[in-house]
Amino acid sequence: MTTAVAPSAALTAEDRCDRCGAQAYLRVELVSGGELLFCAHHAREHGDALKDIAARFQDETHRLTEKPTPVAD
């Protein structure tokens, strides 16, 4: 049952931002076949550039707004 991973599997706490290691809320599937993970901060920072190379976005940053977590950045 665990061999087939749905491409749209929800992001979990195991998924970490490739830039800073924070929990990832955006998964980007590249047209080249690779995959990148970003936290909300870096999703926002790199969003525009990613649109040019991304085949698909899985954006779960809305989950951040569901709980009152103050972000000190």
Ligand SMILES: [Zn+2]
């Ligand atoms: Zn990050």
